[in-house]
Amino acid sequence: MENKDAVVRLAALAQETRLTVYRLLVTAGPEGLAVGRIGDALGVAPATLSFHLKELAHAGLVSARQDGRFIYYSANYTAMNTLLAFLTDNCCGGVPCGVDTRHCC
Amino acid sequence: MENKDAVVRLAALAQETRLTVYRLLVTAGPEGLAVGRIGDALGVAPATLSFHLKELAHAGLVSARQDGRFIYYSANYTAMNTLLAFLTDNCCGGVPCGVDTRHCC
DNA sequence: TCCATATTTCCATGATTATGGAAATATGGA
DNA sequence: TCCATATTTCCATAATCATGGAAATATGGA
Numbered sequence: 175m176e177n178k179d180a181v182v183r184l185a186a187l188a189q190e191t192r193l194t195v196y197r198l199l200v201t202a203g204p205e206g207l208a209v210g211r212i213g214d215a216l217g218v219a220p221a222t223l224s225f226h227l228k229e230l231a232h233a234g235l236v237s238a239r240q241d242g243r244f245i246y247y248s249a250n251y252t253a254m255n256t257l258l259a260f261l262t263d264n265c266c267g268g269v270p271c272g273v274d275t276r277h278c279c
Numbered sequence: 280m281e282n283k284d285a286v287v288r289l290a291a292l293a294q295e296t297r298l299t300v301y302r303l304l305v306t307a308g309p310e311g312l313a314v315g316r317i318g319d320a321l322g323v324a325p326a327t328l329s330f331h332l333k334e335l336a337h338a339g340l341v342s343a344r345q346d347g348r349f350i351y352y353s354a355n356y357t358a359m360n361t362l363l364a365f366l367t368d369n370c371c372g373g374v375p376c377g378v379d380t381r382h383c384c
Numbered sequence: 385t386c387c388a389t390a391t392t393t394c395c396a397t398g399a400t401t402a403t404g405g406a407a408a409t410a411t412g413g414a
Numbered sequence: 415t416c417c418a419t420a421t422t423t424c425c426a427t428a429a430t431c432a433t434g435g436a437a438a439t440a441t442g443g444a
Contacts, residue, residue, distance in 0.1 A: 313420085314422095315420065326421095326422080326423080328421090329421065330422090332421095333422085348419065348421085349420070350420080350421065
């Protein structure tokens, strides 16, 4: 994973509304939630929500799936796992951490 | 962990220079690196680096330790682990994911 | 076809953030 | 004490981001 991609992903999560949306989708599971449902839960204007969802999707953290007139967004678990791995990559120069000297990841 | 704290932490990482600094400190291990060393590695102006280090420290992701004229910054591994746990909290409503239907975290 | 609902795009506005020069502060050594 | 080096603070400037109203687009049902 590239540094820039990680920044995009982190920036997508580094905003209260988007972080709340993401965590909501994480708990919702693979089926996801329709945009309107998310809006009901958060109480943000449609245009604002759409903007944030686009941001999350652009970062690859969520996917959209159309079903009739509804668009369901769901969390992309692998994107998150990739990001987490990147953040702790080569921790402590790769030197393993002892159980008692747990200073590490 | 509060939503707002997570946003602060994510925002601290959602910037190329800061993310690079953080990852450098992760590989450096518990002893950390002096500010000058970090500056050498990244080639950013002292004022800019100081600004970014303050941001990371404020988010709790790094700690500063003074040693003579030098200030050593090191990564706070537990802060990251707390953040990661928050991001995947209550994944899929707590329903465990089967090994073959690995859609989850 | 016409209508109601769902979602997005366009756009202007206000708010936040990143950058680095210059000056200030802190520390240890001569 | 005086100096050199390390780091931070102050400040102005430029750039990026969030918000939501209004209009546009898409979909299915009557």
